[in-house]
């Protein structure tokens with residue numbers, strides 16, 4: 001990128017589209033990221049040229065944060081739990097008063113077709129419902145209509161990694177979102193980004209919010225879960241936080257460990273900060289992780305300071321579900 005060199009800096013003016021295209025192509029040449037396909041309802045199709053993947057600057061999602069999004073994992077050529085994530089983006093959109101430009105089945109179809117066109121077998125897709133482009137005002141009244149955008153983010157492999165060494169967490173000082181906003185996945189992730197940066201500044205993997213009443217909430221892009229010393233798996237209830245698809249899947253899978261005698265019970269309930277700090281095991285949960293054992297919280301060891309055996313067993317259940325579970329859509333690559 002050109003840096004301003006003082007008063008004599010001449011800002012280039014690109015009058016023709018081909019000059020801009022050349023600049024965009026130069027920009028993408030040096031990026032490490034690979035986005036093999038994008039869908040845009042503004043264009044009305046799938047775009048394969050990375051330098052052409054763009055969102056209009058007058059889209060209200062860009063300048064007013066009036067948009068919602070979600071993510072799904074592509075694992076060995078299958079889309080994992082796409083329907084749960086689609087349900088959640090539509091719930092988020094309804095809370096944000098964004099009407100989807102297409103019915104649910106069409107959104108689903110577009111995402112599957114885009115993934116097929118990308119030829120990507122491992123990675124993730126991200127998708128957004130936006131109030132749409134049209135002007136720079138606050139009300140979407142003058143917009144041309146809601147928009148749908150989606151992108152494929154390629155990963156090298158879906159290699160199973162249980163991160164047995166565990167990670168560190170801190171309690172963030174960044175104010176928590178009001179439950180009304182925390183419960184929808186809107187594009188307003190400034191508190192989340194600041195909470196993540198605070199964790200990195202303090203040498204941790206990620207942060208955890210504890211609410212004003214002293215209850216544990218969630219991380220900046222993940223949920224948390226605890227195993228008590230008496231063997232109960234407890235996930236903070238979803239009333240003030242994002243209802244995580246991974247957390248919900250874990251609630252459905254974990255009873256297998258109760259049957260196996262490894263856990264006593266499984267529940268979602270309020271977890272006070274005091275109770276949480278007495279727990280034997282703690283973990284982050286989220287799409288793409290799917291489970292990371294937390295071995296240190298605010299500088300103190302969690303349990304014995306090692307990744308717990310229940311956490312690793314739960315991580316195994318989630319990985320099995322991702323690799324061979326029932327909720328996987330085969331992508332028709334053709």
Ligand SMILES: Cc1ncc(COP(=O)(O)O)c(C=O)c1O
Pocket residue numbers: 192218219220221222223242243244245246247285286287288
């Ligand atoms: C704030 C927040 N909480 C929790 C999660 C975990 O949700 P999921 O398991 O659906 O990825 C996410 C990730 O999307 C998130 O952004």
